[in-house]
Amino acid sequence: MVFKLLLGIWMSAVIVVAFLYAPAAEGFAQPDAARIIFFHVPNAIVAAIAFIVAAVYAVMHLHSRSLMDDAKSAASAELGLVFTALATITGSIFAHIQWNSWWNWDPRETAIIILLLVYLAYFALRTAVDAPDKRASLSAVYAILALPAMVFLMFIMPRVMFSLHPQDTLISEGKLDITYRLVLYPAILGFIGLYVWLFRIRTALAEIKLKMRRN
Amino acid sequence: MKAKTSSEPGIIEMLARSIAVLRKDLVCEFRTRYAINAIVLFAVTTLIAVSFSVGGAGISQPIQATLLWIIIYFSALSGLSRAFVKEEESRTATALKLAASPGAVFGGKLLFNILLLFMLEVVIVPLFVGMMSLQVKGWLLFVMVLVTGSIGLAVAATIVAAIVSKANAKGALFAVLSFPLLLPVLITGIHGTQAAISSSVFMSGIDDLKLLVSYTGVMFVVSLLVFRFIWED
Known part of the structure; x- marks a missing residue:
């Protein structure tokens, strides 16, 4: 309860600061649009964290065979999917404002669409198997296999192929401007908190469902 | 074949056992020739359909590389799930x-799928080069991208086939599950083949080759580690 309250205040502060404290970035077609970095980047980072957590719980499930670990893995993958979708949407909005095109199959855009497909396939697999034990172990294996694909798509492919994605525009001499970092890091922290909060709700719900099935 | 021993077998021993499984699969395959017929005929049919619809149009080289990979890719999807689905259907698992x-089974099935893809490419690539009048400038890069790319396709397809053979809906699920895991291979494969077609410099596609080898390597190791959890259920 306290966590939820603090998180609410923190996130509101991040939003206010993002619009009032951080200056508009020069060198952009629409300088104000650069503020989307405070929402777009944390979404992508949290999505990566969520997929890593999903794979970690998948490994734990294969070790312990506990259905609770499987439920946690699924919950984290689900949240990862939501945050990836949000990163895709915010990125697309930015591309529209910046380059006047919603979608252009830039390597970043290609990669994130494939990433969405990977985890949609994960949920397709979950719905295809009826027996809970079997569903748990098969989807755990798929969640582990999805991790190298995620790393490749999010971290390697956009760096090897030519991409329009702003990496140098805001970064002078390898560093982001100090005022931007002062807002971005708290924003990332806030989004991680948001993920933790949602994850705890999902796992509590899964625990109740498991108990009800047992009775 | 020997029964599973308690100690961890060495790499040579492991390879020998994998080849034993591969030989068993090859014998089974050449009794019916189901997989090889299906996969090669599928590829030839697709090639003819593509070729007569764009044949005279003189399409650009990058699009030709894309078409070649799409043909290989969908043919792979049509045949590679057989390796494990067959064992479940005939109740020989x-x-x-x-x-x-488990390691030997995975190794054997993987070798079988790699062989199947190579056989497919031996037929389809010369046909493609001839029918589409493809001019390749860097043959070494072209062949290396094809070889590493098909090994990458085979690795991801084999482990997904193992998952799918244990699930209920086998047909559509294989395409859905393997599609996103195969796409990194497909994208870099297309990129590398385009480089090989348009330039005779080997280094022009070295990044794509590196990506293919590393993605395939990581996928292979992860698959080998998790395979027994699917197989021994």
């Missing part, structure tokens, strides 16, 4: 479990 260790 239990006997195979007793006869060989």
